[in-house]
Amino acid sequence: MPGQLKLAAALSFSGDQEIYLLTIKGEIIKRITNSRGIDVSPEFSPDGKKIAFASKRTGTPQIFIQDLETEEVQRLTFKGLNNTSPAWSPDGKRIAYVGIEDNMINIFVMGLDSGMPVQLTMNTGDNEDPSWSPDGSMLTFTSTREGGIPRIFVMNASGTDQRRLLRLDGKQSQPDWSMSTGTQN
């Protein structure tokens, strides 16, 4: 959680995957979601006031946003039958996510004000796990576009200039961009 030593996680001890707010020691502070069906992939908003997650509460996996204080829930995605893996942009105005249509797995981005999804990848294997650069200008992600093997790629936030970042032995997947650019000495 931004600015606080708390974390969100999906736990299934109740028999149903739900999202909880935990201390860093793993003690439950509160249960955030309470719905029958899968609730996974929690992502805090940059200000730490809201949480985005994937939920199957409406029958198909969709992205929802919940206010941590008021517990008000808002459904973000309506287009497509399978939308998961939300990633909040550093400015808090956009959410990137993964959508599946016609068995194609692609990355989309949606402005919270517009509610209009923009597809960033297409016809290039499976594309998953979006993560924003700290300045919000780029996204890193996993793609199987090269021979079906997952590799880590980057692209501009508009979807242009997609290129492979790494090529190591085996598979590379689920990148996460650090929130600090740091300084090089």
Place this chain on the structure above:
Amino acid sequence: MKNRVWIHLVMAVLVAGLFLTVSCAKKTVVSDATTIEDQGTTGTGTDTGTSKSGTGTDADAEAIAQQKLDDQAANEKALKEARTVAARKRFENQDIHFEFDSSDLSSMAKMILKEKAVWLQANYSEAITIEGHCDERGTTEYNLALGERRAGAAKAYLTNLGVSATRLNTISYGEEQPLDSAQTEEAYRKNRRAHFAIE
């Protein structure tokens, strides 16, 4: 002088011939005696020998019968073991399958689970791990959750059939262990499964 030599030679031949004749005659005598002895044994044992011979037959018959019983028991044991092994293999090899993005049990899945419950009740010392698997569509995190629900659904059904929950462990492999890595509907169908591993 020459005559003497000839006489000696003739004598030597005669003596050698006599020896050969005697040894052959002895051989014949021994052979005859053996024959007589054999006949005598057979002859004297005619009355008592009959019962002796009868006991031997009964014993043989008993031995044969016992052998048959042993063979039958061994066959039955082997058959039983083969059935046990086959039932165990069937238990492990028969997966249940799911629809896309679903953890609902189909009627076929329920039928297979009922069969598995019977095996588990007959093999009460065995514990199993139910593995939930997904096809590759969907993200890693979501599919881990979906696989967990599939394994959980199978566990709940078996528990309702009377199998102790302590014998049923669950694990989700999500999309990480496809049976078929092709990107076809047929491959996806195979991969959406719960697998049952005996611990």
